[in-house]
Amino acid sequence: MRKASVDFAAQLWPWDGLGINYVEASQTRNYRADPQDYGGFSLLGERDRQSILDMIFGDDGLKPGVAKMFLDPFHQEEPGPGYSTDPNRLDPAAYDHATTTHWMRYFIREGLSRTRARGNDLRVITTLYGPPAWMTKQRIVRGRDLSPEYRYELAKYMIAWTKYLRDSENIPVNYISLHNEGEDWQRWPEDGSTAGDEHHDYNLYWPPEQVVDFLRLMPGMLDTHGLQDVGITPGETSNWYRFDHYGYADAIARDSVALRHLGLITSHGFYSGRYGRWYGDHRSSGIDLLRAQRPDLHAWVTSTSWSEMDVMFVNEIRNGIYAAKVNAIIPWAAVQTSRWVGGDPNPGTAFRVQEDGTYSVEPGYYYYKQVCRAGQPGMAVATVRSNDPEIGLIAFASDETAHPDAFVLLNISDEAREVDIEVTGSNAGGYELFRTAPGENYVSLPHMAADGYLRYTAPPKSVTTFYAAR
Incomplete structure (x- = not known):
């Protein structure tokens, strides 16, 4: 039977919610020549944009509880005249936070307004997609290695963006995530001489030692700049297998200061059961290691595939919850165009925007609605x-x-x-x-x-x- x-x-752990992510600049190496908006809201009329927002954040929509915002490499093309390298001094005029983030900020502002109108709120994580070219040893967009002399400048880059979102946009950023799949050293040539294949999105190589360094560094600087309530995460490996086996969990567990400063455990949850270059699973061993010393820690999946936009997509969410033991899951870009160079390796989504200014509601929307509405923040x-x-x-x-x-x-x-x-x-x-x-x-x-x-x-x-x- x-x-x-x-x-x-029989409750297992707290639930923070399922989430949403709008992706704007993600691959373009020259924003002035190619102002990429992967989400495609720039192609739509206002009525269609509002319809999509209602279907996501409205009373009858998905009702996500968490959201992710990227920090791209174009907010500070050069240090600029008069720029101070003092870690305790932040000059807002040195940064342009508006040009490359217009539609992402619009998406989150509108979503936050709808969410609060129904008596709820959004928790927001912002992820460093990649640093400005001048902060890398290669001095190119998507350069592989951070120049050590610019570690404070990169910390200020993340802090300035977070303050802008909170103070100018009234977006309640709760966490800063250090990197986007920065464990994957194979995305560059062995000598790091080029930015790698053009179909890859922004990145920087983040070895475990660098993650630990920034976990030690960032909280004091956040305190100095009035962001005491913003937590730091260890960045986002491609999957939980890599978070564990590439040594990130071990490195944090061995450093008492980094472990104490950790605000949230994060990783992507891209699953591939086929052994090889892209293998990844839903194991919880890295999370378990850190929770053994910090039982209070929550863990979020901050990007995962929509799969074939069918039952297997929801099954991946199920495994993220019960196998990886996470408290929240945010799938990859919920609104997409065809503007991914080389084709998006994770093409599933909720809404598809066409170049002619029309859009379609994809099957992924309805499958996601089954679980997103059910698992609201504060539940268990x-x-x-x-x-x-x-x-x-x-x-x-x-x-x-x-x-x-x-x-x-x-x-x-x-x-x-x-x-x-x-x-x-x-x-x-x-x-x-x-x-x-x-x-x-x-x-x-x-x-x-x-x-x-x-x-x-x-x-x-x-x-x-x-x-x-x-």
């Missing part, structure tokens, strides 16, 4: 079980929030599956159901009464969300 269970009383991850590897579950307990207990059931098989589901730890009088599957986009299903067991037939390749009803 195929059986599954959900126990809302709850215990689930299934004796069928093709039936997966994700459960979020209300945990004294106003959000209802909810669980998500996945059928990754090619056939319909009848499942008996035992639900405990909730006082629900019944469940409201919504489903996405081939041919169905977040459709409402008949109410199911709660009597301890639910018998449900899941269509092939389907994702169904059960919301507790009083």
Whole structure:
């Protein structure tokens, strides 16, 4: 007999939410000649932009709880005349934070307004995509190595951007992440003489020792510049396998100061079960190592694939939660164009913008809606079980929030599956159901009464969300 269970009383860890990411400048080596807007809002009319924002942040939308913003290399093309290298002095006039970030800032401002209008808030992480060319040894955009004499300048670069977002844009940045896939030394030639292939996005090589150095360095500088409440993360390796096996978790665990200063554990969650150059899995060993000394630490996936924009996308989210043991997940760019040089290696998304100024809602939107609305900030991850590897579950307990207990059931098989589901730890009088599957986009299903067991037939390749009803 195929059986599954959900126990809302057996809570595993706090949940910070699922998230959203708008990508603007990401690859262009010369922004003046090629002002890239990968998200494509610049191509749309205001009515279409507002429609997309409503579908993401509105009452009936995805309702994300966390968001990511990139810091590209073009905010300070040169130090500029009169620039002070004093770590304690920050000159806002030395930076241009506006030119390359117009649509990303618009996206987050509008989203934050909608989120707060429904009584919620966004937690924001900003990630260094890459430093200005002059801070690298190669003195080129996407140069491989940071010049050691500019470590304070790079710290100020991140701090200036964060202060701008908080003070000028009223965007509540909570965390600064040190790098974007900076563990991947193979993206440059062995001698580091060029920027590597043009299809790669911005980057800088960040060995574990450099991450530890900045974890020690940054908090004091944040304090000096009035950002005491902003946490530092160790940057974002491509996946949790690399965070562990490339030595990042070990390096932080061995340095008591770096470990004490760590505000949040972060990594991308790109999964590849095929052994080779791009192998990556959802292991939690690096997270476990740090939490053994700092049980308070939360962990976020700050980019992950939309897969084929189907049930397997949600299955990757499931594994990120229950295998990597994370507290939040932000997929890669939720709005995309065809403007990725060489083609985006992760082409799934929620919205596709065309060059003619039209857009489409992709299947990924509806599959993501199944889980994003269910797992709201402040809830808790709850215990689930299934004796069928093709039936997966994700459960979020209300945990004294106003959000209802909810669980998500996945059928990754090619056939319909009848499942008996035992639900405990909730006082629900019944469940409201919504489903996405081939041919169905977040459709409402008949109410199911709660009597301890639910018998449900899941269509092939389907994702169904059960919301507790009083």
